[in-house]
Amino acid sequence: MPVNLKPIDNAQLAPIAGVDLAYACASIKKPDPSRKDLLVIRIDKGNTVAGVFTQNRFCAAPVQICKQNLDAGVQIRALVINTGNANAGTGESGRQHARAVCAALAQELDCLPEQILPFSTGVILEPLPVERIITALPTRQPATWAEAAEAIMTTDVAPKASSRVIEIDGQRVAITGIAKGAGMIHPNMATMLGFIATDAAITRPVLNQLIKEVADVSFNSITIDGDTSTNDSFMLISTGQSAAARIDSVQHPAYEQLKAVLLEVAIELAQAIVRDGEGATKFITIQVEGGRSSAECKAVGYAIGRSPLVKTAFFASDPNLGRLLAAIGYAGISDLDVDRLEMYLDDVLVAKDGGRNPDYKEEDGQRVMQQSEITVRVVLNRGLANATVWSCDFSYDYVKINADYRS
Amino acid sequence: MPVNLKPIDNAQLAPIAGVDLAYACASIKKPDPSRKDLLVIRIDKGNTVAGVFTQNRFCAAPVQICKQNLDAGVQIRALVINTGNANAGTGESGRQHARAVCAALAQELDCLPEQILPFSTGVILEPLPVERIITALPTRQPATWAEAAEAIMTTDVAPKASSRVIEIDGQRVAITGIAKGAGMIHPNMATMLGFIATDAAITRPVLNQLIKEVADVSFNSITIDGDTSTNDSFMLISTGQSAAARIDSVQHPAYEQLKAVLLEVAIELAQAIVRDGEGATKFITIQVEGGRSSAECKAVGYAIGRSPLVKTAFFASDPNLGRLLAAIGYAGISDLDVDRLEMYLDDVLVAKDGGRNPDYKEEDGQRVMQQSEITVRVVLNRGLANATVWSCDFSYDYVKINADYRS
Numbered sequence: 001m002p003v004n005l006k007p008i009d010n011a012q013l014a015p016i017a018g019v020d021l022a023y024a025c026a027s028i029k030k031p032d033p034s035r036k037d038l039l040v041i042r043i044d045k046g047n048t049v050a051g052v053f054t055q056n057r058f059c060a061a062p063v064q065i066c067k068q069n070l071d072a073g074v075q076i077r078a079l080v081i082n083t084g085n086a087n088a089g090t091g092e093s094g095r096q097h098a099r100a101v102c103a104a105l106a107q108e109l110d111c112l113p114e115q116i117l118p119f120s121t122g123v124i125l126e127p128l129p130v131e132r133i134i135t136a137l138p139t140r141q142p143a144t145w146a147e148a149a150e151a152i153m154t155t156d157v158a159p160k161a162s163s164r165v166i167e168i169d170g171q172r173v174a175i176t177g178i179a180k181g182a183g184m185i186h187p188n189m190a191t192m193l194g195f196i197a198t199d200a201a202i203t204r205p206v207l208n209q210l211i212k213e214v215a216d217v218s219f220n221s222i223t224i225d226g227d228t229s230t231n232d233s234f235m236l237i238s239t240g241q242s243a244a245a246r247i248d249s250v251q252h253p254a255y256e257q258l259k260a261v262l263l264e265v266a267i268e269l270a271q272a273i274v275r276d277g278e279g280a281t282k283f284i285t286i287q288v289e290g291g292r293s294s295a296e297c298k299a300v301g302y303a304i305g306r307s308p309l310v311k312t313a314f315f316a317s318d319p320n321l322g323r324l325l326a327a328i329g330y331a332g333i334s335d336l337d338v339d340r341l342e343m344y345l346d347d348v349l350v351a352k353d354g355g356r357n358p359d360y361k362e363e364d365g366q367r368v369m370q371q372s373e374i375t376v377r378v379v380l381n382r383g384l385a386n387a388t389v390w391s392c393d394f395s396y397d398y399v400k401i402n403a404d405y406r407s
Numbered sequence: 408m409p410v411n412l413k414p415i416d417n418a419q420l421a422p423i424a425g426v427d428l429a430y431a432c433a434s435i436k437k438p439d440p441s442r443k444d445l446l447v448i449r450i451d452k453g454n455t456v457a458g459v460f461t462q463n464r465f466c467a468a469p470v471q472i473c474k475q476n477l478d479a480g481v482q483i484r485a486l487v488i489n490t491g492n493a494n495a496g497t498g499e500s501g502r503q504h505a506r507a508v509c510a511a512l513a514q515e516l517d518c519l520p521e522q523i524l525p526f527s528t529g530v531i532l533e534p535l536p537v538e539r540i541i542t543a544l545p546t547r548q549p550a551t552w553a554e555a556a557e558a559i560m561t562t563d564v565a566p567k568a569s570s571r572v573i574e575i576d577g578q579r580v581a582i583t584g585i586a587k588g589a590g591m592i593h594p595n596m597a598t599m600l601g602f603i604a605t606d607a608a609i610t611r612p613v614l615n616q617l618i619k620e621v622a623d624v625s626f627n628s629i630t631i632d633g634d635t636s637t638n639d640s641f642m643l644i645s646t647g648q649s650a651a652a653r654i655d656s657v658q659h660p661a662y663e664q665l666k667a668v669l670l671e672v673a674i675e676l677a678q679a680i681v682r683d684g685e686g687a688t689k690f691i692t693i694q695v696e697g698g699r700s701s702a703e704c705k706a707v708g709y710a711i712g713r714s715p716l717v718k719t720a721f722f723a724s725d726p727n728l729g730r731l732l733a734a735i736g737y738a739g740i741s742d743l744d745v746d747r748l749e750m751y752l753d754d755v756l757v758a759k760d761g762g763r764n765p766d767y768k769e770e771d772g773q774r775v776m777q778q779s780e781i782t783v784r785v786v787l788n789r790g791l792a793n794a795t796v797w798s799c800d801f802s803y804d805y806v807k808i809n810a811d812y813r814s
Contacts, residue, residue, distance in 0.1 A: 055737070055741075056733060056736035056737045057735070057736040057737070057738075057740065057741075057743040057745055058732045058733055058735060058736030058745050058761075059736065086729065088729065088732070088733070089729045089732040089733075089758060089761070089762055089763065090761075090762045090763070091746065091760045091761035091762030091763075092760070092761065092762075093762065094761075094762060123727070123729060124727075124729020124730065124732060124733055125728055125729030125732060125757075125758065125762070125763050126729070126763070127763075183716065184716055184730075184733065225714075225715045225716060226633070226713070226714070226715065227714050227715065227716045227730075227733065227734065227737070228733070228736075228737035229733065230729075230732070230733045230736060306633070307632075307633070307634050308632040308633065308634065308715065308801075308805070308809070309590065309591055309632060309634045309809055312805075312806050312809035312810050313809070313810070315806065315810055316809075316810030316811065318810065320530070320531075321532055322493070322495065322496045322530060322531020322532030322533070322637075323531065323591075323634075325465045325495070325496040325531060325532060325637070326463060326465055326495070326496075326531055326591065326634065326635070326636065326637045327634065328464070328465060329463035329464040329465030329466065329635075329637060330462070330463045330464070330634070330635035331464075333464065334462075334464075336464040338464050338465050339498065350532075351496065351532070353498045353499070354465075354496070354497075354498035354499070355496055355497045355498030355499075355500065355501060355532070356496065356497070356498075356532050356533070356534075394715075394806060395806060396803050396806050396807075398715070398719075398806075399719050399722065399801060399802060399803050399805075399806060400803070402715070402716055402719035402720070402723075403719050403720070403722050403723035403725065404723065
């Protein structure tokens, strides 16, 4: 079960003026007329949309089409998302399939295929059942944000959504987002599927900058298994229907205010993905401080967060903390002076001066390891930068889920 | 149980003139008077010794002392290896402990402490029980190579040894090696513990070159869990007691001949470590061909070999081969053209033209996945370089072994 992940409550998810949602049951993975596996996010004219995508060279066909359509500079009218099939490792026919889905929806919405952004998630290397998707599209029915979150799930145990309402210059602005992901999670510049919409008005160049800044410290700071997906996409939609003034520059007074709230939403979604990590029983926060750059801090955080040895020790509640030091040591900082760093488990100082803190007691480590939420804090003492990475433990159920996934 | 790993037979392990072995039972991890956990490899004068070591910044105290002593240029007289404690993450006191062990053995052998090389393997971040080691040293008794292989095991299920006898210029030359390792295996420039001795005469500069060339395509081409150990060390010992001519240059006619046989021994030991990988049920060979450099080929091999998703699919015998493509895609080759590569599972062509081979049949993939020995062949079609990486699958038992290791 997900680690301390509160069930989503649709009453807490603010509708976004200018966005409407609809789901369908297309039986994409297998015949199941009750499984929501197709989502359409329609957006009124006057919007701006930005995206960041996986760096995987085997990026999925829909990711390739998304990038092309965003680069074309046309007004985006809808996003269409299917689960149950990743349409990745599918070559030219995969691109044709993704374009066919866009064309079908475009005809109905009376727009160009280039104004549709396609997304897929699920098993790789299998042909997209494009006919079933096109047939199911007209059968879609209006969805709440909670239903939308459900419609994009794959191995997720729980749907993931987050929402905030703020005031900018006395005008109401709403932000609501959904995400999916539980395995193949080790984003590189982007993430699984994440969609955040706001009615704030934001110009496209500002939105492009905003999404990068937000992704970097949210979706790009989590790892479950160290595998970077072929389909990672994080989209930010601005409908512009709030009465608040348009944000047309990163110097605009509302930019930092909006970014802070967007970050809250994005971090909540990113953490929800880790809490629902395949087989996870613990939620681990890794804070790395005092580095020369945030990149090196993140490298240390990821080395700890993806180490199978560290993750199995957390699963066992075993303070076998030398494994954490080993991971720090191979994180790639070639001039790291291990005699200067400190490592804490919550408030317990475990290591300093290149070795175990003489005052460290095994029972203190044991006490923290038994918690379901644990913070590892590494102080590198070589600079002013820091980074936080979120991860989970590694259990029998991770193996079970991934040995069984296709069957 | 180890995957197709033949039991070692001491009758097949050639003694090396100039080397004698002895083990003791020091109760290093816990009181156990029958567990061999201390090994001394004594070498006659006139030898040369070379080593390569872990790149982990938290490298163990004995690794630091080994490097210092090798750099000092003195004649090495003995290696002393303990299991049950890594003496890593132990700071200055760890170095003092390692030096104390060297000093005790040096006094007995009537040499300088700098002429002794210390090695440790086992749990990290706990003080070395140095008194028990020093007390046990004089109780040691003569060991065969098979007993020596046993005396350096930690979570290894089976001892690992390999041996060859060849003729160089009509003179008999023998090579025998032992290794240990089953987890925290993802060597970087070096490996777990590996010791190979030969009676061939090789000058120190040639030995230094030879060990790098051999390590690169043997111990530095395996992964079990992607964790680089703090204690990895691979040592090459030349006693010079064979009647064959001294190899004093890489242009010497015998250099390539000896290197080829050393490689056989090193690869057999490296593969034995993977076959005995924690919880392994399958032995996976990943051949990457047609790259621009062997480094990029190895990066692709390691991306596949360390992916938990790929490894759990192998465990399940599930040809969920999209996971292999995803791993190739995030291996870090930023200009990789996925439309040009081919991927084979043994003789089955799975992927080409950026997607699934139209002639690929699931039952063919299934047939290969059920084998205990599987070769993945990736043809990048962008250059002439190649590399081979050996890995294993990821089972429930990996989690069990590593959740239980300290208890």
